[in-house]
Amino acid sequence: MNFEKVLFAFFILLAMTLNFGFFYGDQTDPSQHHVYELFAAIVISLIATIMKFGDRSQVGAVLLATSLVADLQLIAAATVWGIAVYGLNLPLNASVMSTIVSLSGGALLANIVSTILLVIETIVARR
Amino acid sequence: MDSIPFLILRRLRRPLLLLLTVYSIAVLGFTLIPGVDDNGNPWRMDFFHAFYFVSYMGSTIGFGELPYAFTDAQRLWTMVTIYTTVVSWLYTIGSIISLIQDPTLRDTFILRNFKKNVSRIKEPFYLVCGYGETGNQLVRAMCQRGLRSVVIDKTEERISALQLQDFGIYVPGIYGDATDVELLKDAGLKNRFCKGVFALTDDDLVNLKVSITSKLLNPDVKVIARVEHHEIDANMRSFGTDHIINPFDSFADLVSLAVKAPSFYLLQTWLTSPPGTKLLEPIFPPKGRWIICGYGRFGHAMHKQLGNLGIDVTVVDANPDETNPPKHFVFGVGTEAVTLREAEVETADALVAANDNDTNNLSTIMTARELNPKLFLVSRQNGSANDELFQAADLDMITYHNRVVARRTLAIITTPLTEEFLKLARKQEITWANQLVSRIIAVIDDEVPHTWVINVKDGSAKAIMRSLKEKRPVHLRHLLKDPTNRKRNLDCVTLMIKREGKTLLSPDSKETIRAGDSILFSGSGDAEIRMRRIARNYEDLFYVRTGVTRPSGIIWRKLFIEKENF
Numbered sequence: 001m002n003f004e005k006v007l008f009a010f011f012i013l014l015a016m017t018l019n020f021g022f023f024y025g026d027q028t029d030p031s032q033h034h035v036y037e038l039f040a041a042i043v044i045s046l047i048a049t050i051m052k053f054g055d056r057s058q059v060g061a062v063l064l065a066t067s068l069v070a071d072l073q074l075i076a077a078a079t080v081w082g083i084a085v086y087g088l089n090l091p092l093n094a095s096v097m098s099t100i101v102s103l104s105g106g107a108l109l110a111n112i113v114s115t116i117l118l119v120i121e122t123i124v125a126r127r
Numbered sequence: 128m129d130s131i132p133f134l135i136l137r138r139l140r141r142p143l144l145l146l147l148t149v150y151s152i153a154v155l156g157f158t159l160i161p162g163v164d165d166n167g168n169p170w171r172m173d174f175f176h177a178f179y180f181v182s183y184m185g186s187t188i189g190f191g192e193l194p195y196a197f198t199d200a201q202r203l204w205t206m207v208t209i210y211t212t213v214v215s216w217l218y219t220i221g222s223i224i225s226l227i228q229d230p231t232l233r234d235t236f237i238l239r240n241f242k243k244n245v246s247r248i249k250e251p252f253y254l255v256c257g258y259g260e261t262g263n264q265l266v267r268a269m270c271q272r273g274l275r276s277v278v279i280d281k282t283e284e285r286i287s288a289l290q291l292q293d294f295g296i297y298v299p300g301i302y303g304d305a306t307d308v309e310l311l312k313d314a315g316l317k318n319r320f321c322k323g324v325f326a327l328t329d330d331d332l333v334n335l336k337v338s339i340t341s342k343l344l345n346p347d348v349k350v351i352a353r354v355e356h357h358e359i360d361a362n363m364r365s366f367g368t369d370h371i372i373n374p375f376d377s378f379a380d381l382v383s384l385a386v387k388a389p390s391f392y393l394l395q396t397w398l399t400s401p402p403g404t405k406l407l408e409p410i411f412p413p414k415g416r417w418i419i420c421g422y423g424r425f426g427h428a429m430h431k432q433l434g435n436l437g438i439d440v441t442v443v444d445a446n447p448d449e450t451n452p453p454k455h456f457v458f459g460v461g462t463e464a465v466t467l468r469e470a471e472v473e474t475a476d477a478l479v480a481a482n483d484n485d486t487n488n489l490s491t492i493m494t495a496r497e498l499n500p501k502l503f504l505v506s507r508q509n510g511s512a513n514d515e516l517f518q519a520a521d522l523d524m525i526t527y528h529n530r531v532v533a534r535r536t537l538a539i540i541t542t543p544l545t546e547e548f549l550k551l552a553r554k555q556e557i558t559w560a561n562q563l564v565s566r567i568i569a570v571i572d573d574e575v576p577h578t579w580v581i582n583v584k585d586g587s588a589k590a591i592m593r594s595l596k597e598k599r600p601v602h603l604r605h606l607l608k609d610p611t612n613r614k615r616n617l618d619c620v621t622l623m624i625k626r627e628g629k630t631l632l633s634p635d636s637k638e639t640i641r642a643g644d645s646i647l648f649s650g651s652g653d654a655e656i657r658m659r660r661i662a663r664n665y666e667d668l669f670y671v672r673t674g675v676t677r678p679s680g681i682i683w684r685k686l687f688i689e690k691e692n693f
Contacts, residue, residue: 035173035174050147051144053143082174086175
């Protein structure tokens with residue numbers, strides 16, 4: 001067992017699960033999407049990205065790409081939140097919330113691809 | 128794939144992770160710790176304000192406690208986070224700095240830049256391996272002629288020196304092992320613009336490897352190798368190295384040429400010296416007895432060449448076990464009068480100081496001159512530091528192997544026809560050479576003649592081509608006329624015409640020029656410029672052919688051509 005591999009898989013999975021946790025629920029209802037969960041998703045996703053730095057294998061490169069997509073989507077969601085609430089002084093209404101949640105939905109898709117790739121790589125390596 | 132971004136990212140993984148973790152914990156802390164607003168109501172920082180605060184605190188900008196004054200609990204957390212964020216920044220910056228200074232990364236950067244610079248060259252260039260004195264002189268001379276080059280040398284200092292020198296043309300250089308195939312490829316060996324590879328290092332084995340690699344990977348490339356041992360010379364010939372330059376053999380050959388016929392020697396030196404070199408006094412080496420001090424590689428070559436001419440040679444040598452001199456040699460270095468007397472210097476006609484030590488050579492020369500002032504003196508020079516001493520010693524001939532190699536390499540690449548001409552010229556009668564030399568002397572001043580080639584093809588000789596296409600024959604004598612006044616002849620001599628693989632030595636001026644000819648001339652620099660003008664400019668060619676100045680405007684030309692019916 002390789003500790004680096006464990007940590008790596010842990011962060012990739014955690015990024016996906018946190019992302020899912022934020023995404024899950026009524027898309028227009030702000031009370032079903034907590035800001036802390038978005039924060040945790042962003043931080044873990046960034047950690048997962050940094051951990052992929054410097055991997056020169058083909059799978060490593062694709063993993064880095066999917067991870068960067070997830071980061072981008074989640075940061076975009078947070079930015080929309082910040083601009084809507086503090087920049088434009090809008091209340092956190094259904095339309096803003098649905099934008100944020102759909103952005104995080106995109107990130108979730110990228111995270112799922114990451115996880116699938118990780119699983120494939122593990123299977124191939126075991127062979 | 129380019130490895131540099133990956134190398135940097137891999138090294139920065141740890142500091143970036145640390146920074147991210149510290150920032151997230153700090154931000155999270157501020158959103159969790161209760162505070163109060165300006166009215167004393169309980170208030171909690173949201174992520175927006177927390178990230179804003181941590182951003183300016185972590186970067187030590189410090190705008191103060193925003194948006195409301197902090198509670199003690201918040202201040203406590205601020206204290207913790209100030210130290211952690213600042214320390215993690217220091218660690219990150221330290222990592223970046225040590226990364227920049229990392230020798231592997233630096234080498235990767237240098238190599239990448241070098242490759243980029245090489246691939247940017249979009250004209251023919253030459254790859255020079257070995258940037259010692261020979262390489263330096265060669266590159267300088269090539270730059271003066273507008274030829275591009277790329278340099279490889281094993282020492283970093285020489286490449287740094289190259290980068291500081293201003294040649295007017297950028298010369299990319301890299302330090303590394305020239306026998307490394309990858310490095311040769313990076314330096315453009317397989318580039319379609321690479322016209323030649325020069326293996327000029329002082330190590331014969333390195334030169335051998337460079338030549339064989341070049342010939343294998345790019346058979347079209349012209350390979351010129353410097354070699355000082357005969358076994359390696361033979362080896363190089365076996366796989367088709369285009370030119371092999373043995374500085375000792377070359378010079379010994381030159382000396383023997385001078386002994387045999389001074390005019391051949393003059394032709395050879397004139398046509399291979401860089402333009403602008405002052406004309407030297409003609410030398411007349413004696414045919415009597417020669418003394419060779421030092422039976423190393425140069426002494427050996429001299430002995431062989433002089434022996435072929437049937438000249439009586441006395442060898443003086445201090446290491447007979449290693450050098451294996453001929454039977455009747457005199458033991459000693461040759462610097463002392465005793466040794467030289469034993470070699471009967473008083474009755475000798477010429478002396479060669481052929482040691483690989485400049486001090487010994489100079490000392491030999493001085494002692495010998497004292498014993499016999501009439502001696503014809505030849506010395507080998509080993510380092511450029513002693514240039515002035517050798518000049519002051521007023522020798523009849525000096526051989527400096529680095530210079531010999533640089534000069535011959537340059538002659539081969541700039542005027543390949545010259546080599547061919549000299550080879551043919553040697554087979555001619557001495558009277559022919561004497562005549563040619565006197566004709567050349569008549570057209571030059573105090574500098575060696577320029578040597579140039581007119582290739583009759585589109586481009587540099589488009590006027591001749593046009594004339595030939597219009598069925599207006601061009602004769603050699605037309606090219607030899609002054610385009611400003613055709614009653615005058617240009618100060619030059621035709622050496623040779625090369626036509627369909629055949630050569631014509633000193634052709635008659637009535638010779639008709641055909642497309643595809645290569646014509647070798649020698650003369651003043653001014654004549655070269657004017658002749659090139661004739662070859663390129665149709666109006667000038669028309670004038671030297673007919674004596675009529677042709678109008679260059681369209682209307683005038685129409686009127687003129689109809690009237691004169693040319």
